[in-house]
Amino acid sequence: MAEIDPAKARRATDAVPSIPCDAEGPVFREPWEAQAFAMALALYDRGLFAWPEWATILGDEIKKAQAAGDPDTGETYYQHWLNALERMVAEKGVTDASTLRRYHDAWDHAADRTPHGTPIELKPEDFR
Structure with missing residues (x-):
C-alpha cells in the first residue's frame, strides 16, 4: 500500500470531509485507493x-456519477476520487486526456496478462 504521511492525511481529511475515515485516518478498501489518495x-x-478547489472538482465528479445512476453507497468514492484526479491533471496541463487513456489501456492490458495475486508491472508491450 502507498505510504501516507499521517499529518498530511489529517490536513486532507479536515479540508475534504467526505473522505472515508476511522479514528486513525483515511480508510481504503483496495490498495489502488490508497495510491490514488x-x-x-x-x-x-x-x-x-x-x-477547496479539489473538493469542488470531487463534488462535481460525485454529482455526475449520481446523475448517471451511481447508488452512492460509498463503495465508489475512490473511483470518483480517481476521476477527479485525472480531471485535475488534465485541466492543469500536467498531462492530456489521450495520455491518460493510453496509460489506462496499458494498465488494463498489464492486468489481463498478470496472474492473480502478482504485482502488476507495466511493460513496453502494454502500450501497443
Missing part, C-alpha cells in the same frame, strides 16, 4: 491545487 496528496504538496 497518495497521488493527490503529492500533487497538493507540489502546489497543483488547493483543497
Whole structure:
C-alpha cells in the first residue's frame, strides 16, 4: 500500500470531509485507493491545487456519477476520487486526456496478462 504521511492525511481529511475515515485516518478498501489518495496528496504538496478547489472538482465528479445512476453507497468514492484526479491533471496541463487513456489501456492490458495475486508491472508491450 502507498505510504501516507499521517499529518498530511489529517490536513486532507479536515479540508475534504467526505473522505472515508476511522479514528486513525483515511480508510481504503483496495490498495489502488490508497495510491490514488497518495497521488493527490503529492500533487497538493507540489502546489497543483488547493483543497477547496479539489473538493469542488470531487463534488462535481460525485454529482455526475449520481446523475448517471451511481447508488452512492460509498463503495465508489475512490473511483470518483480517481476521476477527479485525472480531471485535475488534465485541466492543469500536467498531462492530456489521450495520455491518460493510453496509460489506462496499458494498465488494463498489464492486468489481463498478470496472474492473480502478482504485482502488476507495466511493460513496453502494454502500450501497443
